[in-house]
Amino acid sequence: MIDFKEKIARVLAEHVEGFTAAQLKEMLEVPADSSMGDYAFPCFRLAKTFRKAPPMIAQEIASKLGDALIFEKAENVNGYVNFFLKRAVFTEEVLKEVIEKGKGYGRSDVGEKKKVIVEFSSPNIAKPFHIGHIRSTVIGNAIYKLYDFIGYDTVRINHLGDYGTQFGKMIVSYRRWGNEADVKAEPIKTLLSYYVKFHEEAEKDPSLEDEAREVFTKLENHQPEEVRLWQWFREESLKEFSRVYGMLGIEFDSYAGESFYSDKMGRVIDLLNEKKLLKESEGAQIVELEDYNLAPALVMKKDGSTLYITRDIAAAIYRKETYDFYKNIYVVASQQNLHFQQWIKIIELMGFDWAKDCVHVPFGLVSLEEGTMSTRQGRVVHLEEVLNRAVKQTREIIIEKNVNTDNIDETSKQIGIGAVIFQELSNNRIKDYVFSWDKVLNFEGETGPYVQYTYARASSILRKAEMEVTTAVDYHVLSTDTAYELSKLIYKFPDIILEAADRYEPSILTRHVVDIAQAFNKFYNDEHILVADLEVRKAKILLVSAARNTIKNGLTLLGMEAPEKM
RNA sequence: GCGCCCAUAGCUCAGCUGGAUAGAGUAUUUGACUACGAAUCAAAGGGCCGGGGGUUCGAAUCCCUCUGGGCGCACCA
Numbered sequence: 320m321i322d323f324k325e326k327i328a329r330v331l332a333e334h335v336e337g338f339t340a341a342q343l344k345e346m347l348e349v350p351a352d353s354s355m356g357d358y359a360f361p362c363f364r365l366a367k368t369f370r371k372a373p374p375m376i377a378q379e380i381a382s383k384l385g386d387a388l389i390f391e392k393a394e395n396v397n398g399y400v401n402f403f404l405k406r407a408v409f410t411e412e413v414l415k416e417v418i419e420k421g422k423g424y425g426r427s428d429v430g431e432k433k434k435v436i437v438e439f440s441s442p443n444i445a446k447p448f449h450i451g452h453i454r455s456t457v458i459g460n461a462i463y464k465l466y467d468f469i470g471y472d473t474v475r476i477n478h479l480g481d482y483g484t485q486f487g488k489m490i491v492s493y494r495r496w497g498n499e500a501d502v503k504a505e506p507i508k509t510l511l512s513y514y515v516k517f518h519e520e521a522e523k524d525p526s527l528e529d530e531a532r533e534v535f536t537k538l539e540n541h542q543p544e545e546v547r548l549w550q551w552f553r554e555e556s557l558k559e560f561s562r563v564y565g566m567l568g569i570e571f572d573s574y575a576g577e578s579f580y581s582d583k584m585g586r587v588i589d590l591l592n593e594k595k596l597l598k599e600s601e602g603a604q605i606v607e608l609e610d611y612n613l614a615p616a617l618v619m620k621k622d623g624s625t626l627y628i629t630r631d632i633a634a635a636i637y638r639k640e641t642y643d644f645y646k647n648i649y650v651v652a653s654q655q656n657l658h659f660q661q662w663i664k665i666i667e668l669m670g671f672d673w674a675k676d677c678v679h680v681p682f683g684l685v686s687l688e689e690g691t692m693s694t695r696q697g698r699v700v701h702l703e704e705v706l707n708r709a710v711k712q713t714r715e716i717i718i719e720k721n722v723n724t725d726n727i728d729e730t731s732k733q734i735g736i737g738a739v740i741f742q743e744l745s746n747n748r749i750k751d752y753v754f755s756w757d758k759v760l761n762f763e764g765e766t767g768p769y770v771q772y773t774y775a776r777a778s779s780i781l782r783k784a785e786m787e788v789t790t791a792v793d794y795h796v797l798s799t800d801t802a803y804e805l806s807k808l809i810y811k812f813p814d815i816i817l818e819a820a821d822r823y824e825p826s827i828l829t830r831h832v833v834d835i836a837q838a839f840n841k842f843y844n845d846e847h848i849l850v851a852d853l854e855v856r857k858a859k860i861l862l863v864s865a866a867r868n869t870i871k872n873g874l875t876l877l878g879m880e881a882p883e884k885m
Numbered sequence: 886g887c888g889c890c891c892a893u894a895g896c897u898c899a900g901c902u903g904g905a906u907a908g909a910g911u912a913u914u915u916g917a918c919u920a921c922g923a924a925u926c927a928a929a930g931g932g933c934c935g936g937g938g939g940u941u942c943g944a945a946u947c948c949c950u951c952u953g954g955g956c957g958c959a960c961c962a
Contacts, residue, residue: 345902348904348905350905351904351905351906351907351908352905352906355905359904359905361904361905363904363942363943364942366942367942373942396905397905398904398905398942399904399905443962480962482962483961483962484960484961484962485961485962532960577962600959601959601960602960603959603960605959605960612887612888613888613958614887614888614957614958614959615958615959616959617959617960619960620959620960621960622960624960626959626960626961626962627961627962628962630962652956653889653890653955653956653957654956654957655956655957655962656888656889656890656956656957657888657889657956657957657958658957658962660888660889681890683890683891683955683956684955684956686955716924720922720923720924722922722924723922734924745897745898746897746898746899747898747899749890749891750891750898751890751891751954751955751956752897755897758897761911762924763910763911763924763925764909764910764911764924765897765898765909765910765911766910766924768924769910769924769925771924772922772924772925773924773925775922775924776921776922776925779921779922780921780922783921784921818901822901826899827901830899830909833909833910834909837909840925840926841926841927843921843922843925843926844917844925844926844927845926847920847921848920848921849920849921850920850921863921884922885922885924
């Protein structure tokens with residue numbers, strides 16, 4: 320597709336001395352208001368070198384430019400040279416590209432098949448999958464899809480929290496107060512109750528804590544009975560998780576969780592020793608990071624067992640050796656910022672130059688109106704319940720509207736679950752937010768259902784048009800402001816994808832998809848599409864088809880479905 | 886105490902590596918379904934962009950400082 324900005328920069332370069340086309344391209348902007356043109360060149364920075372007032376410079380440039388192949392006029396407004404593209408030329412270029420590429424519109428090969436690992440979701444087993452986990456899960460999935468779409472070779476890893484002292488606690492509690500039948504009937508609920516019970520009892524009898532640590536050490540040393548129980552808990556938990564992943568349409572390439580690295584810890588300790596990074600402190604082994612303005616990192620407890628951070632170091636080394644990644648992305652809560660700074664610095668100190676390729680992508684905290692979530696205190700909202708309620712509400716709305724009740728189960732799922740995903744991907748990931756039922760169950764305005772509705776509407780028009788989509792149309796028909804705005808947003812789509820991937824920020828894409836939907840709805844309301852004049856109808860149908868196609872590609876990247884009817 | 890993050894309309898948030906009158910959604914008021922789906926569209930009101938300094942031709946955006954909030958800081962993950 321033509322890079323219009325590039326073209327304008329080249330034309331400018333012929334008339335502005337001392338700057339390359341590339342430099343000029345950097346300086347080009349998009350005006351705040353489209354009535355001021357499609358691109359703008361601010362002349363303020365040229366004032367010093369040319370020793371003239373910006374409006375004079377702009378005036379001179381504009382008068383020299385006249386018209387060109389791709390723009391019809393360039394004019395000076397307050398020191399800016401504003402460019403107005405030839406709308407029909409622009410629209411033809413964009414729409415042909417979309418129709419030709421179809422599902423691949425926006426795809427690119429900038430990744431050159433380089434390996435990118437995305438670690439996301441990573442719930443703790445034996446604990447409920449709650450609304451706090453949705454962020455990593457949904458944001459991580461979108462980041463994976465974005466990188467996949469722009470040509471990287473991706474690996475999705477679910478770094479399950481399936482190891483650590485907590486399982487010592489679980490086993491102790493199960494042996495004292497639990498039974499097999501209860502676990503089989505309702506695994507996570509029962510296991511969680513053991514965990515809660517443990518903490519209640521440990522308040523009264525602190526020696527239980529030591530007992531739990533001992534049991535975990537046995538697990539680390541592969542004692543058969545402990546390993547058997549742990550494996551059983553893990554399997555039962557995974558069954559429940561896969562149900563939620565199924566609803567969300569999310570898959571992983573690897574479930575190598577923390578336990579997977581349990582036999583790779585010795586090597587990490589040896590390497591740290593070799594590099595003389597270890598230091599004894601109060602009986603434990605630490606890595607001092609004072610020189611880097613970071614708190615010391617505890618890598619081995621006084622009883623010789625390892626910690627979370629040791630496992631992350633082992634995991635990073637393993638991944639480098641196994642996948643030889645170009646980038647190793649971790650979609651993990653911002654609460655763990657320090658933890659990531661610490662271990663990535665340690666990796667660097669160990670002499671691994673690929674430490675710079677490990678990227679922590681943090682996101683803000685989800686809390687409830689009652690306060691921060693606490694599994695132990697039962698203060699949680701289960702993700703499955705959120706999804707189920709969203710689906711149920713969608714179903715009620717469909718019945719009420721009575722537009723299309725075929726496949727109502729399937730459609731309700733697409734929309735209800737889509738609403739939850741979309742909501743999660745709407746804001747900058749770094750922001751904290753308070754979970755609210757009203758908000759996830761609101762389907763109007765900037766929401767998933769709004770975008771899906773727009774898609775269904777576009778699909779409906781195409782069904783009724785009774786004509787093939789063709790790019791052999793009169794593009795002047797699509798030169799109205801509303802049609803042109805829509806084409807411009809469609810044109811930006813591939814760049815938006817690159818930016819969203821580059822900044823690890825799916826919300827950039829989410830916002831843009833909303834913008835396209837809004838522009839489409841405006842066009843839909845402003846102009847009659849299925850007009851009698853077949854030439855006009857043909858052109859408008861082409862734009863509808865391109866918009867619909869782009870919306871679908873966007874939704875797919877966000878991990879959502881696009882229903883034909885709803 | 887130290888470190889990191891956040892602060893924009895009543896509410897929820899956009900605002901790209903500084904650029905023209907700070908934008909959406911929601912809520913409120915009002916208008917549009919005998920044209921293609923009203924989960925829609927249009928209009929109105931609503932802002933010392935947390936406060937104060939600074940850099941710059943130009944700051945919501947960059948720097949300093951203060952205030953308010955969140956998160957983290959040794960044997961949990």
